[in-house]
Amino acid sequence: MARENAHAVRGTLTTEMWETLNATWLEAREKTFDQLFNAGIGDYFEWVKMRSSLSRGTTLGTLLQDEAYHFIRLGTLLERADNTARILDVKYHVLRPHDDEGATDFYEWGALLRSVSAFEVYRKVYRDVITPERVAELLIFNKDMPRSLQFCLNSVSKNLDLIANSNSGETQRQAGMLNSQLRYGRIEDILEHGLHAWLSDFMDRIYLLGNGISKDFLVPMEEAA
Secondary structure: OHHHHHHHOHHHOOHHHHHHHHHHHHHHHOOOHHHHHHHOHHHHHHHHHHHHHHHHHHHHHHOOOOHHHHHHHHHHHHHHHHHHHHHHHHHHHHHOOHHHOOOOOHHHHHHHHHHOOOHHHHHHHHOOOOOHHHHHHHHHHOOOOOOOHHHHHHHHHHHHHHOOOOOOHHHHHHHHHHHHHHHHOOHHHHHHHOHHHHHHHHHHHHHHHHHHHHHHHHOOHHHHO
16 A cells, blocks of 8 residues: 555655665565465564665655655654554553562563564663563653654654644644643653553544544545535
């Protein structure tokens, strides 16, 4: 689908963007499930991650930073925030020792951090053993970690401001409110009132932001009315 969409707007893409997407599509077509399974599914997922990173790199490094660029960034950031929240929501209560009994599984929490490219970041920030509370704090509140909720929503607000129009005020306000909660929030307060409930509300609000952006910018005015 990415290749088809890129082909439809080929004239607006850089050569590097198109060649990266097209080469990825060609390589993907050559792979069968049996080949992937026999070689190791993990290797295939690493290939997907590397091709995704290459596509993102060519986009950020070569595309004119106009409205189209900002929409690409918005899509990336909203998806990233949603996925980080979902991973944390699913894994936190499964991996955390019940009633604070039992040892924290270092390898499981390490795998969780690696799934969002945050293992080395955690080590640099905390320089200590991995704990569930600090993992949650890093993935929610660290403003410098590219996959944290705070980083994503701060960037969403900035990109929305750059493409604002006469219809987008409410969407900008909602993004700003969520960004402020992440900027000034504390992990202790979230854990006290329930991480699952907080993350569920966050994901609902991300969904509403996506709908707001679609309505404000992408749906023709007569259709929206």
